[in-house]
Amino acid sequence: MKKNKDLIKETIQHLEFDKLKEIDINKGLTKQQVLEHQAKYGQNIIPEKKPKSLFWNIIDQLKDPLVLILLIVVIISFSITLYSYVHNLLEPKEQVVAFAEPLVILLIIFLNVFFKLMQEIKTKKAISSLKKMNSSVVKTLRDGQEVVIDTSQIVAGDILLLELGNVVPADGVVIEQSKLKVQEAILTGESESVYKKNFSFKDKNEFEQDQYFLFSGSTISSGKTKLLVSAIGSDTKLGKIASLISNTTEALSPLQQKILKFSKFIGFFAAIVSLFFFFLFIFIKEQGNFDAWQKALIISLTIAIGVIPEGLVPLVTISLIIGVKKLAKEKALVKDISSIETLGNISVICTDKTGTLTENKMKLIDTFIYQLSQQQFWTYASLCTDAVYDLNNLENKSIGDPEELLILEESQKLNINKNNFLKSNPRIFEIPFNSQRKMMSVINKIEQKNILIAKGAPEIILKKSVNVTSQILEVYENFNKKGYRIFALAYKEISTEIEQKHFEHEENNLTFAGLIVMQDNPRKGIKEVIEKLKNANIKTVMITGDHPTTASAIAQQISLIDSEQQSLSKTQWDQLNEEKWSKNVENYLVYSRTTPEDKIKIVSALQDKKHIVAMLGDGVNDAPALKKSNVGFAMGITGTDVTKQVSNVILADDNFATTYKAIKNGRNVINNIKILFIYLLIANLCALLISFFGLFIFKNNVFSALQILWINVVSETLGGIAIGLSNISKSVMNKTFLENNRSLFNKEIILKTLILSFFNTIITLLSYFWAQNLVANAGLTFEDKSVFASSVAFITISISLAINSFILVIPKPLMLEKWSKTKYLISGFLLSVLSIIFICFTPGVNEVFHINFYFDLLNNSDNVTTKAIVFSFFLGFLIFIVDQIWKFAVFIYGKEKKS
Helix, strand or coil: CCCHHHHHHHCCCCCCHHHHCCCCCCCCECHHHHHHHHHHHCCCCCCCCCCCCHHHHHHHHHCCHHHHHHHHHHHHHHHHHHHHHHCCCCCHHHHHHHHHHHHHHHHHHHHHHHHHHHHHHHHHHHHHHHHHHCCCEEEEEECCEEEEEEHHHCCCCCEEEEECCCECCCEEEEEEEEEEEEECHHHHCCCCCEECCCCCCCCHHHHHCHHHEECCCCEEEEEEEEEEEEECHHHCHHHHHHHHHCCCCCCCCHHHHHHHHHHHHHHHHHHHHHHHHHHHHHHHHCCCCHHHHHHHHHHHHHHHHHHCCCCHHHHHHHHHHHHHHHHHHCCEEECCCCHHHHHCCCCEEEECCCCCCECCCCEEEEEEECCCCHHHHHHHHHHCCCCECCCCCCCCCCECCHHHHHHHHHHHHCCCCHHHHHHHCCEEEEECCCCCCCEEEEEEEECCEEEEEEEECHHHHHHHECCCCHHHHHHHHHHHHCCCEEEEEEEEEECCCCCHHHHHHHCCCEEEEEEEEEECCECCCHHHHHHHHHHCCCEEEEECCCCHHHHHHHHHHCCCCCCHHHEEEHHHHHHCCHHHHHHCHHHCCEEECCCHHHHHHHHHHHHHCCCCEEEEECCHHHHHHHHHCCEEEEECCCCCHHHHHHCCEEECCCCCHHHHHHHHHHHHHHHHHHHHHHHHHHHHHHHHHHHHHHHHHCCCCCCCHHHHHHHHHHHHHHHHHHHHHCCCCCHHHCCCHHHHCCCCCCHHHHHHHHHHHHHHHHHHHHHHHHHHHHCCCCCCCHHHHHHHHHHHHHHHHHHHHHHHHHHHHCCCCHHHCCHHHHHHHHHHHHHHHHHHHHHHHCCCHHHHCCCCCCHHHHCCCCCHHHHHHHHHHHHHHHHHHHHHHHHHHHHHHHHHHHC
């Protein structure tokens, strides 16, 4: 691991020491200089990894175990056809069909690969557009004016204005700073923030020391700074790391790993089953005659095709992409599609209070001013802010924390203009706020005196004040009991002889000036969202830096807690035994006066209890906990750069209620993927059972390889997409979902799969048997009878399997469900039926698929073919009829039971 002292040695500085001295640090670059530097050094962009070529992308898709088996089938099938052609074993018409079969399989493989590639391209485009939507901006000084630019437009020589929470967008030297501390863990791996010093421009040795430099990718954890950019893009320290990252392989998500593992198992199973059927055909059908090896091999390959769920991987990908798109409409921007799976498994949400559970719109409730005039009190209060408030700005570009904006607004009512006051009473020093100190201080030159003004948490300011009386404490306690947000104000005159470097030690022996009492009301509808989450077996944990009384008051208002026993202050926590707290961590729902380190401890302890933890945050102090959590939610409007960077999901509307929608969508995607597994496995199990029993009962293979492949790839894919688009299940947000979702399969799923598979198998074999008997005396050859029976059975199984989407997804009778919820399933089913009609009745196409109803020979006065087709459709719909009767019975019984 590199230490901080080595960082500067690994960067390339565009502007060397002498060039830096030429920059006007008070005005920044001119427009002409910006253009010159852009032409010379380029944009502040770290080039992304060069995308794979189309050829290698196709090769990657062909590495899928399921696709590899199909390719082997094509090679063997083509080899057998070529052998038969060379030895004149096939009739001219049979030759066309024989060569067409492997070509069609190859075409279907190509379409499958093409489809998956298109989905990947769409996903990459969606992520790319998301990056553009969330591109960072930065304040810079150009031509003497503060301007906001995209970070990609930064050039060497720019003066950047950075503050708490900003991610440093380029390497550079610190030319001005106030209590600056920087988190460089992304570069060094060291979690402790480091102090930085001002670059003097006098000593060239400073240009080789880290303490005067900020590096791209690090985060401002305290204070503010002016940064003179010396290096951009790939020549920064972060750029060097990025070049290493671009050569690493992305890890597969848990869902992708499960699918890959399942694919390998199915591939191995298909190989064993096909080998079993090869010998079964030789010894059962041909009584041990190995001269029939070609036929046996074709049948065993057909079985292999039937066992493989070719549509599994693309259909799961489609389901995830659909989930991402739905969430984008709900104002939740998912950065990685694999996060959808984790969203659905969230069992605890940890969140801050201000701005998430509350409106983050402060309302002044009261003030308590002690031994100062109202004018002087509000003047001091306005000076101790970093917010910018301008009543004359028609575009309302006020910037800052809501509490500070409220202070400036109240000051304006007394004609106290902070900006005008600062012209004659400048700020000469600032000790910034941070979560450990819970206060900030400024020192202004007022009437030739150095006045320190402090603002912060009352318990901190009161401890540092010398004039606190019982009256002050009583007033504070009365306000505090009501759960208000309270700021204390204090001041002190500092001797003009004290040097600036000693100012930070002067935050003591203060004179208490008063209290500012505010209220931040709970968000509208937040109580209902908390209740919904409880009903979904999801805990909400408030982690705030606020006073315990304020935190508990808000928590009780929104029904987050029922008693004070569920609330824990920092003081109470410190008094608890660590082991006892960890053991009972699930019982605490409110934490107050916490630090960033506390948030990580809480998240870790909950994860140790096997919870999937989500963390919501907007500030830089939330970033470590967001990264530690299973799913990090960052606020899109108020969130800092670093929180957005480490998050998995960005809430574009900063609304806590959107997390509920995200979890619901995630659970729905998981539910749909489970249904997809059942839907596809039924088809595969049916193919296996039909082949097995068909061989024993009819001494023949019921379906050709192409027929099975069409059902698995085309017909099942249409229904699978419809399932992915569905959003019907109401049970995804009930208490039992997480318990039921521990494994991909459970007893109920296995039982349902077996019942539907055996039902489909029985009606298909019945259809085949009936069709054979129907043409028993029609004068057809055994081969033609088999083709006719196979054609009838093909319609039956295709219709029946397509109907499974209704059976698996819709919990009540179809006619009682809203059209808006069933339109995708109905559309998918109708498209499947049209595809069946297309290959069954289109001349030339049906021959390739070994389908023939012999209209010219059979449709005489008895209308044999018409009867067969009608009966095949009836048997196909039989499963739907049975299902609807059962669901109507359950619905009526349930209604009577309720009444």
